[in-house]
């Protein structure tokens with residue numbers, strides 16, 4: 001029994017084709033050593049055929065790791081076409097387009113003596129699409145995405161964090177790629193008193209130097225929820241800084257319409273209801289809106305519905321935004337105020353019409 005087999009199955013089920021390739025190579029090596037040359041050759045042939053990028057990726061197999069914990073400090077993923085669609089405010093969309101365009105035309109720009117822009121800093125609230133945008137850029141540029149595991153990079157050993165940073169950058173420099181420094185503010189953790197003051201300086205200097213030396217045919221993307229924690233010298237290193245904010249009304253409409261189509265529904269042709277959903281999701285992140293629609297769809301299916309019901313979506317919005325103040329009465333009020341009919345309320349909350357009517361009267365008399 002070869003333990004690689006389990007790893008290959010596991011990686012295959014997780015759609016991690018690179019891992020499948022790596023472990024298959026190992027397996028083929030063992031088989032060859034054990035005299036099973038025919039099957040070993042067949043495996044090698046399959047691996048070779050599976051992708052034209054194998055050769056490129058070979059240089060990336062020996063990942064850097066932290067000397068103390070032995071935890072690998074990067075993750076690699078190869079861009080694959082997905083159905084994920086991202087929605088941003090128009091200004092941000094334009095900036096992303098410009099960034100991609102200037103990367104694509106970097107040779108032309110360099111010829112004209114213009115420095116290219118290959119550093120992008122993304123900041124903003126959780127669930128606004130920072131990590132997804134890094135994946136999207138990887139797909140658009142067809143560059144592998146090397147994500148630095150920054151919590152693993154920060155070492156408790158004096159001097160080791162700067163060394164880990166250098167190793168990550170050296171690794172990324174082996175081939176054109178996107179080096180993604182997700183949760184970038186983790187590096188600010190070393191400000192705490194566990195570390196001596198000089199350590200922070202060393203880390204900042206190491207980062208700056210590595211960013212400055214980074215090859216121009218690769219891209220650095222950093223993402224953070226806490227831009228204020230970043231050192232100003234590092235902040236300045238990024239030519240393009242984009243705040244991915246909570247979506248405005250127009251973008252929310254696109255997001256609501258997009259996620260409504262998760263399954264057949266009873267409201268997308270009703271512009272009044274769509275408008276109401278846009279209003280009710282004010283201040284919510286795209287990630288929150290996505291999960292509301294997912295939960296609503298799941299609950300509709302579990303209740304035996306073949307459609308996503310407007311009343312269920314409104315109910316899930318209520319549950320999402322009022323986790324502490326959840327009461328039957330508040331739920332009914334919220335649904336009344338969001339264009340859900342009394343019959344739909346009684347059905348979706350399994351309540352008598354009399355109960356719904358009495359809350360309805362109360363709401364109307366207070367208006």
Ligand SMILES: Nc1ncnc2c1ncn2[C@@H]1O[C@H](COP(=O)(O)OP(=O)(O)OP(=O)(O)O)[C@@H](O)[C@H]1O
Pocket residue numbers: 084085086087088124125126127128129130131132133224225255286287288290
């Ligand atoms: N602008 C967007 N348009 C459409 N979907 C989005 C958008 N932003 C986020 N999502 C959805 O929410 C999920 C989570 O988003 P993502 O992880 O990219 O957010 P993030 O900004 O990196 O959050 P965090 O700060 O918590 O790391 C994504 O898988 C995506 O489906």
Ligand SMILES: [Mg+2]
Pocket residue numbers: 130131132182223
């Ligand atoms: Mg993220």
